[in-house]
Amino acid sequence: MLETITMILQVIFSSAVVILLIYITFKVGGSRLNTFQHKKYIKILDKTYLSKDNALLVIKIGEKGYLVSSTPSNINLLQEVDTKELNNIEQSKTPKEFSSMKDMLNKLKGKKEENYEKKIL
Numbered sequence: 001m002l003e004t005i006t007m008i009l010q011v012i013f014s015s016a017v018v019i020l021l022i023y024i025t026f027k028v029g030g031s032r033l034n035t036f037q038h039k040k041y042i043k044i045l046d047k048t049y050l051s052k053d054n055a056l057l058v059i060k061i062g063e064k065g066y067l068v069s070s071t072p073s074n075i076n077l078l079q080e081v082d083t084k085e086l087n088n089i090e091q092s093k094t095p096k097e098f099s100s101m102k103d104m105l106n107k108l109k110g111k112k113e114e115n116y117e118k119k120i121l
Contacts, residue, residue, distance in 0.1 A: 045089050058089055065089075 045065070046058040055070045058081060065081035081089075 045086075045093055058086075060086060060090065 043060045044057055045060055049055045053072050057068045059066050059068055065086035067078045069076045069078055
């Protein structure tokens with residue numbers, strides 16, 4: 001009986017430690033990842049694979065944007081992307097920062113409910 005209670009307390013304590021570590025990772029790691037990406041002069045904003053070896057990339061160099069095709073043997077500039085479209089792409093790719101762990105959990109809960117409703121329909 002005493003061993004069972006000890007084991008249950010260990011599981012509860014271990015779960016609390018894991019949840020605390022996840023929370024700290026989101027708070028510290030999320031902000032560091034954003035600052036790491038923002039300091040780059042050259043950014044790949046989007047990448048879409050057309051086949052195993054071929055891809056289209058939207059690249060931002062300074063304030064200019066380019067649509068580029070990439071193959072194993074070469075890279076070709078297809079066109080320059082205008083500033084308005086470049087800003088739209090950049091904003092859509094910016095990860096949303098959560099003000100609290102509660103906001104993040106509410107968003108995840110909302111996605112689960114949406115997926116559940118889709119399965120029913």
